Amino acid sequence: MLSTAKTPGDKVFAFVKRYLHGKSALTKDIYDVKRENFNKLQNHHVQFFKDLLGDRTITDLHELEKYNQEWMRCVRGYSALALKPKTTGEVSEILKYCNDSNLAVCPHGGNTGLVGGAVPVFDEIVLSAELMNDIIHLDANSGVLVCQAGCVLENLDAIVAEAGLMVPIDLASKGSCHIGGNVATNAGGLKLLRYGNLHGNVLGLEVVKADGTIIDCLSTLKKDNTGFHLKHLFIGSEGTLGFITKVALQCPTRPKSVNVAFLGLNNFDKVLKTFKEAKHDLGEILSAFEVMDTATIEFMKEKLDISSPIGKYPFYLVIETSGSREEHDAEKLNFFLQSCLEQNIVSDGIMATETHKVNAIWSIRERVPDGFRKCGHLFCYDISLPLENYYLLVEDMTKHMGNMAIRVFGLGHMGDSNLHIQIEVEEFSRDLKNYIEPYIFQRTKQLKGSISAEHGMGFLKAKYLDFARPSSNVQMMKDLKRILDPKGIMNPYKVFPW
């Protein structure tokens, strides 16, 4: 006989409907996504987790809010349970139980991902790494750091700084994102130009598979060619292949001198020329090359009252150098700026060497996402394009949107050909979304780009995987998923089309 008793999921669902409807709709009500045939959470399941984790088993409806809603507030699930393990052993027991009970799981890091990957789509159990924040080992000589996956990036950086080191990635979300989340998304960020991506900087990983098996790839060696490099499978897998529990990271030496320039330029051709000059003149000390268009600065003024420190220009650059000798680095940057001004490539600019001034310039660029949540709705795209086509997409989308958008603006890690293009509108509508997508992805493909440069596919882009990758690639991804997670309990509806 079918039971009519309310499951924990039913209660959360009713809560969301009662208190939050209108504020932020449920993902399942916005998108045509169907719940897969996973079991619904029952009270005896919850009891198992309470016996295992005690009060680290979250069932309080208000407390669950932060696990059900993502950073941009574009997607929302209705999970009735969030679990906060502290050890790999606990993660293993949780996943084994979920796998045996056919319960879906959503890995959750700092919840700063921008494609809806870290929150449930329906009632998946949230598996949070937030209490897995121990430093396991730091070797100041080799620069190798081993830590648990839930360490917040900024905290890690402060810890390795004491040993004269730095973490090799830098994102504006560093105050909240986890190293495990960074690995799971293969995060890029502001310094990738200099320090390379996580496939290079992650030396090893410990991961728990869907069935609870602990995979030890936690090598701390730079060179280890004893077979397949399994860690790479999990870097950028967005929680769909396993739960990352530990990370071994190669940390570079912290630079003694950091200088930043903020420049104004009259057209994109000059932006490209400046990039070439910067690589030529600044060489090994160039550590970031960021571009913002004039609409980005207008957006910053309107949303956050932050202004450009120089006059109005169609494009602005933030260029950073990091090195070991202050006079040498400042001299190089000065020479570069002088040369750009003399050649009339750059129209105006300021340079900062003191830490507070450096930070003030960086905050103009880094605080852009703070304005995102002050919009009616913002469609955000994270695109990679060959440099010659880099800004064409912003121009194209501006035309495409006409007066349907409040503004279209572009900024990004230009040194890595990475463009963040945002479309601000009064409010979200399915019609608008359908008008923008797949058009923007088709144009990206025509311009020989990638539809996700750094944020991944998550939930919001998963539908376009077949479009983004050749079918042979997608088939191999599906085969690997089947081997590692045969029941598909790990982060369903993410990465793979739903």
Ligand SMILES: Cc1cc2nc3c(=O)[nH]c(=O)nc-3n(C[C@H](O)[C@H](O)[C@H](O)COP(=O)(O)OP(=O)(O)OC[C@H]3O[C@@H](n4cnc5c(N)ncnc54)[C@H](O)[C@@H]3O)c2cc1C
């Ligand atoms: C202000 C701001 C600036 C940003 N700037 C950048 C940027 O410059 N470059 C960039 O690449 N991204 C950027 N992002 C996006 C985001 O910060 C990164 O994707 C980041 O790596 C996500 O880390 P997280 O811990 O918040 O992960 P979450 O958002 O919690 O999760 C992201 C994905 O990883 C999975 N996951 C999380 N933890 C684990 C784990 N332990 N094991 C397995 N899977 C896991 C989740 O299921 C989800 O699919 C920015 C975001 C914001 C809000």
